[in-house]
Amino acid sequence: MEAIGGLLGLVILVACIWAILQVVKSGAEPVVKIIWVVAIIVLPVVGLIAWLLFGPRG
Structure with missing residues (x-):
């Protein structure tokens, strides 16, 4: 189970x-x-999702 958490953390990073x-x-x-x-x-997951939805384009 630790390997999955580590892999997920790496993907998020x-x-x-x-x-x-x-x-x-x-x-x-x-x-x-x-x-x-x-x-x-500051908010890696939430900030990433917000940027994907509302962030600057181009």
Whole structure:
């Protein structure tokens, strides 16, 4: 059971890093970028889901 939790944690970590890189590369305002990055770091799962649904595009 620990292996599943470790694997899930790794997947979440990789997804969060990917999301942060996408936020940084986006054309959004710098303040908006900072807010999204903080949200993803502080609330990894919730922040990631919120970014996927409402985050900046492009």
